[in-house]
Amino acid sequence: MTDTHTPGPWSQENEHGEDRHIVRDSNGNLVADAAGPNTLKDSCREANARLITAAPDLLAALRQMMEWGGLQRWASWERS
Secondary structure (H helix, E strand, O other): OOOOOOOOOOEEEEEOOOOEEEEEOOOOOEEEEOOOOOOOOHHHHHHHHHHHHOHHHHHHHHHHHHHHHOOHHHOHHHHO
């Protein structure tokens, strides 16, 4: 599978007080804004940003698991 996402590592920062959690790539480019609706608690916004930030590492870990342990039958998406 060819990577079509912004390469990691990504980092998370708080912008404009506590209501916006921004995810940026290693060059400082915006990857995601985890602001969310006004009804969303800041702790939830921050958790969402941390999860988004971890996406490149999670993908790498999944690929490593597939290499190690015979998960090929679930790996058809990798070949598409």
